[in-house]
Amino acid sequence: MTVDQKESGLKANLENKIRKADLRPTKQRIALAELLFADGNRHITAEILHGEALEAGVRISLATIYNNLHQFTAAGLLREVVVDSTKSYFDTNMDPHHHFFHEDKGMLEDIHSSKLEVSNLPDLPEGTNIASIDVIVRVTSN
Amino acid sequence: MTVDQKESGLKANLENKIRKADLRPTKQRIALAELLFADGNRHITAEILHGEALEAGVRISLATIYNNLHQFTAAGLLREVVVDSTKSYFDTNMDPHHHFFHEDKGMLEDIHSSKLEVSNLPDLPEGTNIASIDVIVRVTSN
DNA sequence: TCAATATTTTAGAAGAATTCTAAAATATAA
DNA sequence: TTATATTTTAGAATTCTTCTAAAATATTGA
Ligand SMILES: [Mn+2]
Ligand SMILES: [Mn+2]
Ligand SMILES: [Zn+2]
Ligand SMILES: [Zn+2]
Structure with missing residues (x-):
């Protein structure tokens, strides 16, 4: 199995996860799913995730980050943890x-x-x- | 003991509490201390406390509410509880x-x-x- | 008591996080 | 492919909180 096949297998899985949540697998959603779910558990803020997406070369707005964090949360793929009154x-x-x-x-x-x-x-x-x-x-x- | 004496006794106690915190017992602080400490334990947001102060006829700005909540917290008279990402x-x-x-x-x-x-x-x-x-x-x- | 000094209050501006709006872009279904 | 539904986005708006700097008040101590 080539690296490309492994990659596409991973992406296919993430697309599936997104589809199961009744959401369309857009470029932005797949990129976020990759950052969030590809490599173990994460605890992350909107700003940090936005920074990582931009670093990874994905053009995405902060509004889209928030939209998707909330949609993923509603779909049971994420949960929000309240620990700090200044950020989520x-x-x-x-x-x-x-x-x-x-x-x-x-x-x-x-x-x-x-x-x-x-x-x-x-x-x-x-x-x-x-x-x-x-x-x-x-x-x-x- | 008259009602007036009881009142002044209560206020004197609150003034003491404020003085022990190395703060000057201003009209605003005494009023807030009364709302916060006079009648059992409370869990309160800045906005609600501000509303109660205005209702009680105390002219006080929201900035002063925040200043004093933080000063009381620093002095160990209050603590902050983080339960909601939208307010303290x-x-x-x-x-x-x-x-x-x-x-x-x-x-x-x-x-x-x-x-x-x-x-x-x-x-x-x-x-x-x-x-x-x-x-x-x-x-x-x- | 009465200045001098230190602290406090305040209005309004500013800041930070998040949400909203409505138009353009993209994805899906027929 | 075309029509429809969903998504993304920039930028404005909103909400909560903090900051600023000037006016008001409290304290000190002569
Ligand atoms: Mn939220
Ligand atoms: Mn705080
Ligand atoms: Zn966890
Ligand atoms: Zn409690």
């Missing part, structure tokens, strides 16, 4: 898990769910359901 | 505790620390210290 982070890891947040670097790191337990949760407020439980362990360098 | 919440409860976040109402509710346990925390990333651990139980109405 998107996470490609959809398994149940928690996070270390490196406050000085503004960086997220996964804590696998099996590695951390939340217990003794009190009764929920009357008439409510759990949407999610987020544990953020905020760390600083020493 | 400030919490008057300085005891260790966690939160329910009512996603539809944008409302925070305390979970007393004793009511919830986080266990099996993995080793911290090399060279880091825990700054805090935040557990947010996101709930929606059903």
